[in-house]
Amino acid sequence: MIRGLYTAATGMIVQERKMENVSQNLANVDTVSFKKQEVLARAYNNVTISNRASSPNNRRAPIGQMQLGVIVDDIHTDFEQGVLDKTGKALDLAIDGQGFFTILLPNGQEAYSRDGSFAVSRDGLLTTKNGYPVLDRQLQPIYVGREDVAIDERGRIRLMDGTSVQLNIVDFPDLQTLNKLGENMYRVEAGQPIEAEDFVLRQGFLEQSNINPLDELVKMIEISRSFESNQRVIQSLDDTLGKAANEVGRL
Amino acid sequence: MIRILQTGRTSLNSIQKKMDTIANNIANVQTKGYKSQKAEFEDLVYDQIAERGVPQSQEVREGSQGIGTGSRVKNINKDFSQGPLTETKNTYDLAIEGEGFFGIEDGNGGIYLTRDGAFSLDNDGRLVHSSGRYLVMQTNLVADHWSRLDISIDEEGQVRGADGNTSLSLASIPLFTVTDKNSLTSIGDNLFAIEEGTDLYMGSLSDGLGRIRQGFLEESNVDLTEELVDMLTTQRAYQLNTRSITAADEMWGMTNNLRR
Numbered sequence: 001m002i003r004g005l006y007t008a009a010t011g012m013i014v015q016e017r018k019m020e021n022v023s024q025n026l027a028n029v030d031t032v033s034f035k036k037q038e039v040l041a042r043a044y045n046n047v048t049i050s051n052r053a054s055s056p057n058n059r060r061a062p063i064g065q066m067q068l069g070v071i072v073d074d075i076h077t078d079f080e081q082g083v084l085d086k087t088g089k090a091l092d093l094a095i096d097g098q099g100f101f102t103i104l105l106p107n108g109q110e111a112y113s114r115d116g117s118f119a120v121s122r123d124g125l126l127t128t129k130n131g132y133p134v135l136d137r138q139l140q141p142i143y144v145g146r147e148d149v150a151i152d153e154r155g156r157i158r159l160m161d162g163t164s165v166q167l168n169i170v171d172f173p174d175l176q177t178l179n180k181l182g183e184n185m186y187r188v189e190a191g192q193p194i195e196a197e198d199f200v201l202r203q204g205f206l207e208q209s210n211i212n213p214l215d216e217l218v219k220m221i222e223i224s225r226s227f228e229s230n231q232r233v234i235q236s237l238d239d240t241l242g243k244a245a246n247e248v249g250r251l
Numbered sequence: 252m253i254r255i256l257q258t259g260r261t262s263l264n265s266i267q268k269k270m271d272t273i274a275n276n277i278a279n280v281q282t283k284g285y286k287s288q289k290a291e292f293e294d295l296v297y298d299q300i301a302e303r304g305v306p307q308s309q310e311v312r313e314g315s316q317g318i319g320t321g322s323r324v325k326n327i328n329k330d331f332s333q334g335p336l337t338e339t340k341n342t343y344d345l346a347i348e349g350e351g352f353f354g355i356e357d358g359n360g361g362i363y364l365t366r367d368g369a370f371s372l373d374n375d376g377r378l379v380h381s382s383g384r385y386l387v388m389q390t391n392l393v394a395d396h397w398s399r400l401d402i403s404i405d406e407e408g409q410v411r412g413a414d415g416n417t418s419l420s421l422a423s424i425p426l427f428t429v430t431d432k433n434s435l436t437s438i439g440d441n442l443f444a445i446e447e448g449t450d451l452y453m454g455s456l457s458d459g460l461g462r463i464r465q466g467f468l469e470e471s472n473v474d475l476t477e478e479l480v481d482m483l484t485t486q487r488a489y490q491l492n493t494r495s496i497t498a499a500d501e502m503w504g505m506t507n508n509l510r511r
Binding site: 010012013014015016017019020021022023024026027028029030031032034037039042044069070071072073074075087088089115117119120121122124129130145146147148179180181182183184189213216217220223224227228231234235238 | 252254255258259261262265266269291292293294295296297300305306307308310311314315316317318319320321322325326328330332350430431432433434446448449450484485487488491492494495498499501502505506508509510511
């Protein structure tokens with residue numbers, strides 16, 4: 001019985017994490033290029049249950065396999081394409097297909113983002129709205145000078161002096177190696193970025209989040225009910241324990 | 252559960268800000284030279300699940316995946332696209348067709364920028380903006396007798412006065428712009444303040460700053476239909492996020508009821 005209490009408790013904890021994740025998805029329903037996440041749960045490793053009490057000579061009599069609760073197995077990011085929304089601004093870029101912009105963080109590291117709502121800084125550099133420089137193929141910041149620049153479908157920026165710069169748009173062999181960093185950016189844990197091939201860059205568009213509110217609401221109901229079921233299990237185990245403690249020995 | 256409540260709270264705050272900008276746009280649908288604004292969101296930091304005492308698999312423990320903590324407004328984006336011009340036939344009503352701004356003296360030696368060109372001539376012969384401040388211009392001729400002349404202002408901002416057959420060059424009106432227009436802040440009275448340290452460029456039509464049209468005013472560039480649709484979706488997003496708070500509340504209630 002006591003074992004069951006802990007099993008139900010892991011259920012409640014994991015459901016709570018799942019709900020945290022759904023509320024995070026819903027909070028970012030309007031965030032540019034946001035990709036929904038999902039907490040994946042699985043049963044805890046099997047253990048063999050055996051019985052000593054009812055067997056003769058105190059031998060272990062195996063009963064069978066049992067799973068004692070549930071654990072968080074993975075947090076999966078769904079990189080499905082979001083809808084492109086027309087803004088008409090020259091520095092709003094959307095990647096239609098596979099790819100990420102390369103952003104230079106203040107600590108010198110590179111981060112990756114699909115949020116292409118860029119601006120021109122005071123020094124004329126192409127930056128994100130938070131002021132982080134956007135990098136070119138040679139991993140250098142890009143001087144654009146003015147806001148009205150022409151950017152083609154492959155990410156080449158034509159500058160006023162007639163030269164052109166190539167935006168560093170990269171892809172990853174395994175997208176699940178990317179971890180979210182906040183501020184619409186990702187960091188890569190393992191592996192190197194490769195040059196992105198399968199994309200079309202659209203100027204004057206932004207990619208919306210790929211959240212489907214209906215899916216999230218349904219998940220919310222599921223989680224809420226599953227949490228409730230686990231709570232009921234604990235309550236009924238508690239009742240049973242109460243009986244064992246108070247009524248079994250009564251004369 | 253506290254985390255879910257906080258996530259819900261951050262998102263309600265940011266959605267509320269978006270609603271504020273929409274309301275402001277709708278309120279200024281008739282304001283001359285108004286530029287519509289739009290709130291852009293970003294996600295907040297991710298809390299690594301490995302550090303939080305959750306039953307988890309080996310991969311999760313060794314990785315650094317996390318669950319996010321909500322959203323916030325990254326930036327209020329101003330849309331500086333051209334508003335439609337309406338004809339007023341007033342001598343001192345000016346509209347800019349293009350990307351520049353009029354400069355308005357702020358009284359401390361600096362300037363504000365505006366797209367609202369409804370000026371009037373005061374007794375000292377200066378052009379006054381609707382906020383009561385003066386337009387920045389280079390005066391060639393002291394203007395106390397402007398009111399007797401037939402004033403014309405050309406596309407380059409050259410002010411000429413005609414008196415019978417003679418035509419005098421009176422003044423020129425320069426246009427201004429900055430590299431990062433999104434750094435301009437609205438300070439009311441249709442004025443934009445320039446962030447300290449920003450380079451200001453002065454020029455006219457030939458510098459690509461736009462043509463001045465006399466006798467026209469620029470209307471607000473707010474698209475009412477778009478704002479109303481945005482308002483609907485924003486309201487629904489707000490509702491949706493109140494649901495996650497309600498859910499967290501119910502879950503907390505259930506936890507409290509574990510021991511009856």
